[in-house]
Amino acid sequence: MYxxxxxxxxxLSVDGKIIHCDYSxxxxxxxxxxxxYDILELASGMEEWGLFQNPDxxxxxxDNAIKEMMSSYVKLxxxxxxxxxxxxxxxxxxxxxxxxxxxxxxxxxxxxxxxxLQTWLKTELQKSRK
Numbered sequence: 074m075y076x077x078x079x080x081x082x083x084x085l086s087v088d089g090k091i092i093h094c095d096y097s098x099x100x101x102x103x104x105x106x107x108x109x110y111d112i113l114e115l116a117s118g119m120e121e122w123g124l125f126q127n128p129d130x131x132x133x134x135x136d137n138a139i140k141e142m143m144s145s146y147v148k149l150x151x152x153x154x155x156x157x158x159x160x161x162x163x164x165x166x167x168x169x170x171x172x173x174x175x176x177x178x179x180x181x182x183x184x185x186x187x188x189x190l191q192t193w194l195k196t197e198l199q200k201s202r203k
Contacts, residue, residue: 077101077102077103078103079101079103079104079106079107080098080099080100080101080103080104080135081096081097081098081099081100081101081104081105081107081108081132081134082096082097082098083095083096083097083108083111084096085111085112085115087115090119090121090122090123090198091122091123091124091125091191091194091195091198092112092115092116092122092123092124092125093125093127094108094112094124094125094126094127095127095128095129096108096126096127096128096129096132097128097129097131097132098131098132098133099131099132099133099134099135100132100133100134100135100138100142101135101137101138102135102137102138102141104138105134105138105141105142105145106141106145108145109145109148109149112124112149113148113149113152116149116152116153116154117152119153120153121153121155121198121201122153122154122155122198123154123155123156123157123158123194123195123197123198124149124154124156124157124158125157125158125160125190125191125194126157126158126159126160127160127162127187128159128160128162128163128165128166129162129163130162130163131163132162132163132165132166133163133164133165134165134168139168139169139172140172142168142169143169143172143173143174143177144174146169146174146177146179146181147174147176147177150177150178150179154179155179155197155198155201156179156180156181156182156193156194156197156198156201157179157180157181157182158181158182158183158184158190158191158193158194159181159182159183159184159190160183160184160185160187160190161183161184161185162185166183167183180197182194
């Protein structure tokens with residue numbers, strides 16, 4: 074049996090109700106699964122939370138891992154994630170657009186302005202509490 078090694082580097086941190094994910098390098102399917110697992114573990118004590126993703130220029134994803142990435146957003150949504158903000162530092166941040174699952178209903182916003190995205194994410198979290 075062949076088990077692929079996870080590729081892709083990341084660090085996770087929590088600031089209030091926001092999980093911050095800084096990441097780099099190319100992610101394969103196993104890398105996406107590992108990242109998703111670690112985010113879910115970090116979020117396990119929170120009812121509602123947001124995800125702030127900050128890739129560096131080297132961040133990427135292999136083609137056959139894109140569907141897994143989009144399925145991961147559904148898993149995060151089901152675990153209480155109410156919105157995702159992604160800083161547009163990498164050309165790969167739009168890779169999942171054509172694979173958007175119908176069950177993925179949380180807002181995902183991509184922009185170059187990280188400060189604006191953090192403000193937007195906080196606003197989205199406040200909306201979900203109402």
